[in-house]
Amino acid sequence: MATQYLDITQEHCPMTFVKTKFALSQLRDGDILEVLLTAGEPLENVPRSAREQGFQILSIERVDAAVHKVTLKK
């Protein structure tokens, strides 16, 4: 089990989703992915889409006023 990190706070649609998808595709069973993202579109859709693709959402934490951290598990 390994933990991977992804920062998409500087990305814009659709690369927020594209980079997350690439990162998710690298995970092996049991691996964790921590994603830093901004509120709005990424925060609403990245966890939802990951859940739909069978990933488990372990937590969603607010890092500061603009940034959130989503922790996912395969």
Added chain:
Amino acid sequence: MADKKKKLSLIVFSGDYDKAFAAFTIASGAAALDYEVNLFFTFFGLDIIKKKRGRHFLGKGFRARFFNFLLGGRNNLPLSRLNFAGLSPLLLGNLAKKRNVAGVDELIDASIKLGVNFYACETAGVILALQKDDFIPEVKKIIGIGSFLELQEGGTTLFI
């Protein structure tokens, strides 16, 4: 798999830079969100998927070769408005890059890596005298409207 994958199909008719930008933004975003995505390139849209990206005399016969030369290939896609002899697409591309927004080439690469399905229109290919080998290798097949209708069945289809 219990749930059927969601599906999005785009008819990419336009060869305009801004519309290619829109088409590949939608295609790569949808593929990243786990949609099956089918792109059906026809008429001017075929210019986006030519293997030779610059202005080339492609195809057979003088008229087809000249028309393909006029179209200009992926490196010369015009803006649908305010093109200014090809200056504006460069300006828009630079603006996007400066603001860290993916450009057309990056979105096409992402679409390919995400497994978006590319198809070229048979009839438009006949008119422009283009064959499968004139297109990028990611073009799976040259198909007609019957096959496309079959592919898009049960999903959402957009015309760009």
